[in-house]
Amino acid sequence: MSHRFGAITQNGYVVPDLEAAIKHWTDVLGVGPWFDMGVPPFEDMRYRGAPTDPKVRIALANSGDLQIELIEPLDQEPSCYREFLDATGGKGGLQHVSSWPTADDYDRHLEEFTGKGGRILFEGRGGRTRFVYFDTALDYGTVFEMADLSPGTKQIFDSIREAAKTWDGKTVYMRDLPGT
Numbered sequence: 001m002s003h004r005f006g007a008i009t010q011n012g013y014v015v016p017d018l019e020a021a022i023k024h025w026t027d028v029l030g031v032g033p034w035f036d037m038g039v040p041p042f043e044d045m046r047y048r049g050a051p052t053d054p055k056v057r058i059a060l061a062n063s064g065d066l067q068i069e070l071i072e073p074l075d076q077e078p079s080c081y082r083e084f085l086d087a088t089g090g091k092g093g094l095q096h097v098s099s100w101p102t103a104d105d106y107d108r109h110l111e112e113f114t115g116k117g118g119r120i121l122f123e124g125r126g127g128r129t130r131f132v133y134f135d136t137a138l139d140y141g142t143v144f145e146m147a148d149l150s151p152g153t154k155q156i157f158d159s160i161r162e163a164a165k166t167w168d169g170k171t172v173y174m175r176d177l178p179g180t
Contacts (some may be wrong), residue, residue: 005109005146006099010067012145014084014095018057018072021092025061026172031068033171034061035160039074045124047078054079060157062164067157071095080122080133080143096133098145106130106148129153 015021025031037058045052054077059070073081084095101109113134114120121135121143128150136144149157 004112005144006101006105008097009065009100010069010098010145011094012069012071012096012098013093014071014073014081014088015092016072016085016090018059018070021070021072022059022172025068025070029063030169031061031063031164032169033163033167034059034070035163040126043125045079045122046120047080047122049120050078052078054082056081060160062161064164065161067160069098084143094142096143096145098147100147100149100154103148106146109146127152 013021022034026034037060039055039057042053045054047054055074056079057072057074061068071081073079073085076082081095085092110132119135120132121137122133124131129147131145131147134144134146136142
C-alpha cells in the first residue's frame, strides 16, 4: 500500500478502556509518553455515507517514527470504531493503518481509489485536518486511513515523535501536548 498512498505513519488501535491500554503499551511494550487528545471536535463526519457524530477519546505516542493511536469509543453512535469494537466482542485491536500524504496527493489518491470502485467507510475533519478511511478490511485485513494533516496537526505530531526520543520511561501519561 505504501506505493499508492505513501508510507504508513500510524497504527490505530480501537480499545475498550483507554487507561488500561496505555498501561499495557507502557508497561509491557515500553512505548511512551502518551499524550491525551481528549475528545476531538470532529466535523463533517460520514459513516458508510450517512452523517454521524461519534464521540471518541484518543491518546497518541510514538514508537520510533511510527505513531500509535489509541481510540476509545464513548458512545453508540455509528462509526468504524464502534463497528470494530463490537466485531471483536469488545476486545479491540489494530483497526487501521494510516498514511499522511500532502494535500495534492491526498486529493489525487482519493480520486484514484474511488475511481477504481473503492468505497469510503468513514470520513471527516478534525479542524483543518481531513481524514478518510477506505473500506479495505476485506482486502487487506485492516482498514486503511489517509489524512491530510494541517500545519498545526503536523507540528503536534512532530512534537509527540520528538518527546518519544527523549522519554525517560517513567512518565506514562502527559495531559498537555508538547509545544502548546
